[in-house]
Amino acid sequence: MAVSEDEYKALPHQGVVAASEEETGRVLASVLARFPGRVAVISSFGAESAVLLAQIAAQDKAVPVFFLDTGRHFPETLAYRDELSQHLGLEDVRTLQPARKEVEYRDPEGQLVAFDPDACCALRKVEPLDVVLPEFDIWVTGRKRMQAATRAALPVAERQADGSVKLNPLAGWSEAQIADFMKEKALPAHPLVARGYRSIGCEPCTRPVGAGEDSRAGRWAGLAKTECGLHRPVPVTPPPGADKEEISATALLAERPVE
Numbered sequence: 001m002a003v004s005e006d007e008y009k010a011l012p013h014q015g016v017v018a019a020s021e022e023e024t025g026r027v028l029a030s031v032l033a034r035f036p037g038r039v040a041v042i043s044s045f046g047a048e049s050a051v052l053l054a055q056i057a058a059q060d061k062a063v064p065v066f067f068l069d070t071g072r073h074f075p076e077t078l079a080y081r082d083e084l085s086q087h088l089g090l091e092d093v094r095t096l097q098p099a100r101k102e103v104e105y106r107d108p109e110g111q112l113v114a115f116d117p118d119a120c121c122a123l124r125k126v127e128p129l130d131v132v133l134p135e136f137d138i139w140v141t142g143r144k145r146m147q148a149a150t151r152a153a154l155p156v157a158e159r160q161a162d163g164s165v166k167l168n169p170l171a172g173w174s175e176a177q178i179a180d181f182m183k184e185k186a187l188p189a190h191p192l193v194a195r196g197y198r199s200i201g202c203e204p205c206t207r208p209v210g211a212g213e214d215s216r217a218g219r220w221a222g223l224a225k226t227e228c229g230l231h232r233p234v235p236v237t238p239p240p241g242a243d244k245e246e247i248s249a250t251a252l253l254a255e256r257p258v259e
């Protein structure tokens, strides 16, 4: 399956989606109604994941939520996945893992992260997700423009090379809005947030961040790497009616499904 051109045109695009709970709820409700059984969420169960997952749960607790268990996560993240899923009543949280034989063959000592982190992410994240990508047409992510300079022009809807669409309904949300939403809804926080972690991935590749740093500054710190490979650039079809400036930003930031 794929998202048709008419379906893609009808999706919300950059510049027309307000950063608010009401608007995010409207977008999610519309997409879930128009693409029944074709929508899935990808979540890292990290520092801000509760905000998207709570809004998904408010619409439909049975929407599939995928979590990539790389085998290198903080134990706190695995516990938080279970706690948050239970708190929100999520009914279909699916954990993906790398193939055991592939890990034994390509990373027998568990040192791949030290000398080739891109290969490590490919083995533990990209390839396990590739197996399920064809099952869904809309992949919802919780990425936001404010998280890092590399996400500053993040589109709301991104056409992918395989015909699917990545939807980023929180693209315009600010850090203050995220914090307010967490507080207002009394959502449980990832336990590492209190220790200065504002973006949380695998343990070997994550450190706390200081005041004034981007929230993602602690991911692959000291390396040029800024994404795990789930969001690497691919050619995209610009949204219909987009002006040249928007097409340029969309094309630059278009990525494969998912976080």
Ligand code: SF4
Binding pocket: 070, 072, 113, 116, 117, 118, 120, 121, 122, 124, 125, 201, 202, 203, 204, 205, 228
């Ligand atoms: S984030 Fe680090 S440990 Fe996790 S898969 Fe990527 S390179 Fe490996």
